[in-house]
Amino acid sequence: MRTESLRVLASRCGALALITAVVGLLPWLSGRDPALSVLRALSAEQEPTREALDAVRRQLGLDAGPVTMLARWVSGLVRGDLGRSWINGAEVLPSVLSGLGVSLTLMSAALVVVLVVSAALCLPTLLRGARGDAAATTGGAGAALAALPEFLLAAVLLVTLSVWLGWFPPYGWDGPLHLVLPALALGIPGGAVLGTLLNDALPAVFQEPWVAVWKSWGCNRSVLVRGVLQRALPPLLPQAGLAVVGLTGGAVAVEAVFAVPGIGRAALGAARAQDVPMLQGSVLALLLLGLLAGAVVGVVRRRMLGPALRDAALSLPPHSRWVPNRLHVAIPLGAAVLMAVVIGWGLLRDPLRIDAVARLASPTWAHPLGTDGLGRDVLARVAHGAPATIGVAAAVCACSYVVALAIGFLPNVARGLAEASNAVPPVIAGILVAAVLGPGTFGASLAVALVSWPALAAHAAALVEQTRAATYVKAHRALGASPSRIELRHVLPAVAGPVARNAVLRLPGIALALASLGFLGLGAQPPAPEWGLMLAESLPYIERAPLAALSPAVMLLLVAVVAMSLSALASARAHDPRRRQPVDRPTSSGAGR
Numbered sequence: 001m002r003t004e005s006l007r008v009l010a011s012r013c014g015a016l017a018l019i020t021a022v023v024g025l026l027p028w029l030s031g032r033d034p035a036l037s038v039l040r041a042l043s044a045e046q047e048p049t050r051e052a053l054d055a056v057r058r059q060l061g062l063d064a065g066p067v068t069m070l071a072r073w074v075s076g077l078v079r080g081d082l083g084r085s086w087i088n089g090a091e092v093l094p095s096v097l098s099g100l101g102v103s104l105t106l107m108s109a110a111l112v113v114v115l116v117v118s119a120a121l122c123l124p125t126l127l128r129g130a131r132g133d134a135a136a137t138t139g140g141a142g143a144a145l146a147a148l149p150e151f152l153l154a155a156v157l158l159v160t161l162s163v164w165l166g167w168f169p170p171y172g173w174d175g176p177l178h179l180v181l182p183a184l185a186l187g188i189p190g191g192a193v194l195g196t197l198l199n200d201a202l203p204a205v206f207q208e209p210w211v212a213v214w215k216s217w218g219c220n221r222s223v224l225v226r227g228v229l230q231r232a233l234p235p236l237l238p239q240a241g242l243a244v245v246g247l248t249g250g251a252v253a254v255e256a257v258f259a260v261p262g263i264g265r266a267a268l269g270a271a272r273a274q275d276v277p278m279l280q281g282s283v284l285a286l287l288l289l290g291l292l293a294g295a296v297v298g299v300v301r302r303r304m305l306g307p308a309l310r311d312a313a314l315s316l317p318p319h320s321r322w323v324p325n326r327l328h329v330a331i332p333l334g335a336a337v338l339m340a341v342v343i344g345w346g347l348l349r350d351p352l353r354i355d356a357v358a359r360l361a362s363p364t365w366a367h368p369l370g371t372d373g374l375g376r377d378v379l380a381r382v383a384h385g386a387p388a389t390i391g392v393a394a395a396v397c398a399c400s401y402v403v404a405l406a407i408g409f410l411p412n413v414a415r416g417l418a419e420a421s422n423a424v425p426p427v428i429a430g431i432l433v434a435a436v437l438g439p440g441t442f443g444a445s446l447a448v449a450l451v452s453w454p455a456l457a458a459h460a461a462a463l464v465e466q467t468r469a470a471t472y473v474k475a476h477r478a479l480g481a482s483p484s485r486i487e488l489r490h491v492l493p494a495v496a497g498p499v500a501r502n503a504v505l506r507l508p509g510i511a512l513a514l515a516s517l518g519f520l521g522l523g524a525q526p527p528a529p530e531w532g533l534m535l536a537e538s539l540p541y542i543e544r545a546p547l548a549a550l551s552p553a554v555m556l557l558l559v560a561v562v563a564m565s566l567s568a569l570a571s572a573r574a575h576d577p578r579r580r581q582p583v584d585r586p587t588s589s590g591a592g593r
Helices: 002-024 034-042 050-060 066-078 092-130 140-146 150-164 177-206 209-216 221-257 263-273 276-305 326-346 378-407 411-421 426-437 441-468 471-478 483-519 531-541 546-574
Strands: none
Touching: 034 050, 066 276, 092 177, 092 221, 092 263, 092 276, 140 177, 150 177, 150 221, 150 483, 150 531, 150 546, 177 221, 209 221, 221 263, 221 276, 221 426, 221 483, 263 276, 263 426, 276 426, 326 378, 326 546, 378 441, 378 483, 378 531, 378 546, 426 441, 426 483, 441 483, 471 483, 483 531, 483 546, 531 546
């Protein structure tokens, strides 16, 4: 276990070093002249002559070359000096620390929300288990909340609790009330993930023999519940750690929605302005936050296990099998039909036609969902945005699957890459790629693919190792079958199917990640009818035309509902005992055929 922890630490430190080097080389990787960007930021009217650009390069040290400049930055980092902003000349470190303090406050409040939401989801199962009923609830509410991206939930909370009800201020960072909505948007999905995982594991723990022994000794419910939680939590903490690490990526979108002056918003602004020193410090701070969160979760897990179990593999017994009913099939079917109706109706309309007279119009027969700030039909833009969101996600998913399947035959490489990718949320990858390639659909797709395929590769690598160790594969090898024939005829077919199902289940998450990058201005650019971009364009006038923002949000919610339901149905089908096949299955083909 210690060797595994050291390997994980080494891979994540390597990812941090690689990302830091990439950020340091951004001025040369982008292919654009950083001196020209800085000159335009400092003085838009000044003519970009050769003398002026050379003066900017000398002032910023750009004439020394990329390697020398990167070495200077790393040397300054060791001394606690992050340099000065290229835009306003202010020191980077104080700005980073100020934004980091705001983000830490927001994440601390979000962690409180995580604990409250997870406790609320698990409380019914805990009470029923303590009374002797170990049956679990379906967990549909938790799974639905877990499927919501932070930026989408932030927009919904902004419309409902701030615009419509007026309970909380919509923007800014001035007092405790400004903390409520960002903390809810950031904490509810993470709490739903932890609560759903724990709620699924509790029934199996309540059925273990030691629970009956404790009850026979007369232990009260509080003692029994504490013991069950101490048994159920440690195996789930690695997955919970990933959810906590994901808070760093979600903080970027949430801070952008609510205009919170945190480190995520600072990184996004620095990427747009090509302020490389500020971008370096902000991204480094975000990655350190993620690594620190993962380390804290690891320490808590080891503390809960105790000295006797720290080096032992602790896992939960098999979960109880969930049997879907008609409602579980009707909900995704209804959501899919509603999406098909909206898309089919809206495809007959022009998404780019501007009607200045009908700006921010309410829903009418001519415009069933109203119009946006330029007078464009919202229904048409929502319908034509489906290919830009779901279609691009399907292409990214297919490319990730092909790459993961190829890399999966190198188990050690695939596992290390997957561990390193866990430290890089899609939003941070999108910021870096946008700084190199510029914002656009291709850059957003590449950013999501960079953090999507390593997890699939790790899954493929685990299946490759399992299949290679199977008895029937060893028998073919002993009978003289060539390694290439074994890999192509036996290992590849055993790996391709499960990894393909995993990739399909990740398709909605990829679509939501692309929408989040579009919402932040890192993906598709105007006037493209992309759902995330539409949501971002509608936020400034959300009070006058809430449907313009709610329509793409509802479509993303429907995608999440369909994805959650299909994932649950696929899981139930895969765990059906009637369909389960032995691992060491016989084969009818001989080794020499």
